[in-house]
Amino acid sequence: MSRHDRILFAGDPHGNFKPLIAAVHKHRPEAVVLLGDYDLDLPLDICLQDIIGLTEIWWIAGNHDFETPGKYKNLFHSALADKCLHLRVADIAGLRIAGLGGIFLGRVWYPPQPPKWRNKQHYLYQQPPHVKNAELSLKYQSAIWHDEFEILKKLKADILVSHEAPGSHRHGFSVIGDLAAAMGAKHIFHGHLHENYARTIKNNIHVFGVANMAVTDLLGNTLSEP
Numbered sequence: 001m002s003r004h005d006r007i008l009f010a011g012d013p014h015g016n017f018k019p020l021i022a023a024v025h026k027h028r029p030e031a032v033v034l035l036g037d038y039d040l041d042l043p044l045d046i047c048l049q050d051i052i053g054l055t056e057i058w059w060i061a062g063n064h065d066f067e068t069p070g071k072y073k074n075l076f077h078s079a080l081a082d083k084c085l086h087l088r089v090a091d092i093a094g095l096r097i098a099g100l101g102g103i104f105l106g107r108v109w110y111p112p113q114p115p116k117w118r119n120k121q122h123y124l125y126q127q128p129p130h131v132k133n134a135e136l137s138l139k140y141q142s143a144i145w146h147d148e149f150e151i152l153k154k155l156k157a158d159i160l161v162s163h164e165a166p167g168s169h170r171h172g173f174s175v176i177g178d179l180a181a182a183m184g185a186k187h188i189f190h191g192h193l194h195e196n197y198a199r200t201i202k203n204n205i206h207v208f209g210v211a212n213m214a215v216t217d218l219l220g221n222t223l224s225e226p
């Protein structure tokens with residue numbers, strides 16, 4: 001039960017799932033958690049068909065997954081759609097894992113600046129009539145919204161996975177560390193910045209950056225690289 005490779009974390013695949021598939025065959029984890037930016041030409045379940053049934057597959061979205069309607073559909077409408085961890089906590093291989101997908105966008109909320117909108121309804125209400133009744137554009141759907149972030153903060157978790165980095169990275173955001181602290185999480189795994197590293201931030205939270213196409217275990221050991 002205490003195997004450190006019972007859960008694996010996969011950094012931005014950008015279309016290459018081979019390192020993750022190889023790591024699953026080698027380590028036989030109970031679960032894998034994908035950290036976003038898939039660039040899917042095919043549905044996610046098709047890209048991962050070699051390991052479906054071998055392990056639980058969980059994911060959060062990255063900014064690239066909202067770039068085109070095709071990439072979006074191949075993720076959010078795939079057979080793994082219900083394994084999205086964004087804004088929720090799931091019990092995965094005996095640990096509570098919380099997810100925060102997407103990115104901070106200047107036109108929505110770019111911490112430490114205050115949020116531009118209270119919530120999605122507030123934003124849509126302020127738009128001209130032809131936009132008002134439309135669905136939120138993919139760009140706005142890729143954003144981290146302040147009100148949803150605050151709701152996530154009230155939940156409890158052991159691990160937080162995010163696409164954006166916390167303040168451990170020069171391109172990170174300290175509010176993500178604050179989120180983990182509020183949730184009681186002692187570990188953060190993130191993608192997006194294509195860098196493998198380990199760092200400790202305030203509240204003794206251990207942060208692991210997972211590079212593009214890299215796979216790490218619960219201790220942040222890099223198991224597989226392209």
Ligand SMILES: [Zn+2]
Pocket residue numbers: 012036037062063064163191192193
């Ligand atoms: Zn990204």
